[in-house]
Amino acid sequence: MSSERPSQASLDRARAGWDAAYRDGRPPWDIDRAQPAFLRLADAGEMTPPVLDCGCGTGEHAMMLAQRGVEVLGVDLAPTAIAAARRKAGERGIAATFEVANALDLGALGRTFATILDSGVFHVFNDADRARYVASLGRALRPGGTLHLACFSERTPGPGGPRRVTRDELRAAFSDGWHVERIDEARFEVRGAGTHPHAWLATITRA
Numbered sequence: 001m002s003s004e005r006p007s008q009a010s011l012d013r014a015r016a017g018w019d020a021a022y023r024d025g026r027p028p029w030d031i032d033r034a035q036p037a038f039l040r041l042a043d044a045g046e047m048t049p050p051v052l053d054c055g056c057g058t059g060e061h062a063m064m065l066a067q068r069g070v071e072v073l074g075v076d077l078a079p080t081a082i083a084a085a086r087r088k089a090g091e092r093g094i095a096a097t098f099e100v101a102n103a104l105d106l107g108a109l110g111r112t113f114a115t116i117l118d119s120g121v122f123h124v125f126n127d128a129d130r131a132r133y134v135a136s137l138g139r140a141l142r143p144g145g146t147l148h149l150a151c152f153s154e155r156t157p158g159p160g161g162p163r164r165v166t167r168d169e170l171r172a173a174f175s176d177g178w179h180v181e182r183i184d185e186a187r188f189e190v191r192g193a194g195t196h197p198h199a200w201l202a203t204i205t206r207a
């Protein structure tokens, strides 16, 4: 069944791969500030606490929310990313908390959230893990809670970067037990790129 847990070996491989992205330099998505799309949502009061920043990387979205007084937890599979997030929060005097955790097993956190923020995580998973991820999100989000998700869209040309996602794929992934409120056009800001990749910014509530 697609929502069964992946093996420990595949989880270890994934952790090592993501951790290397942070240890071996600075990945293109690590822009040292929040993505503008999520800043706008925060400014519009659409980040009801408590918030989970799922796959938080080095923690910019969680810190942006904590600075606004929003209770937030950032989690990521990569220990190096979490160490960097904690260091940056300490240096900036920001009270955001961070944990190493698996987005495919958010039930293990033992708590639920009113809002989940996903900046560039949904699009990293293959089909089987995508289904596991949606099930995992469903365990961590309170009924009536909101998921704000930004992923690469099929409008980004070229072979590089993460897999592209269409609006129909988003609707299909969240067809059971969810309500897709809106899917808006957005852009990811990335380091070292002349143009910023097209994204979908989806707002999805848990039934």
Ligand SMILES: C[S@@+](CC[C@H](N)C(=O)[O-])C[C@H]1O[C@@H](n2cnc3c(N)ncnc32)[C@H](O)[C@@H]1O
Pocket (backbone or CB within 6 Å): 014, 018, 019, 029, 030, 031, 054, 055, 056, 057, 058, 075, 076, 077, 078, 081, 101, 102, 103, 104, 118, 119, 120, 121, 124
């Ligand atoms: C494209 S990066 C985005 C990071 C961050 N959200 C940002 O906007 O800077 C994808 C992130 O997902 C994390 N990730 C990948 N698989 C994960 C998993 N199974 N559980 C938790 N985090 C995961 C990676 O370590 C990486 O930090």
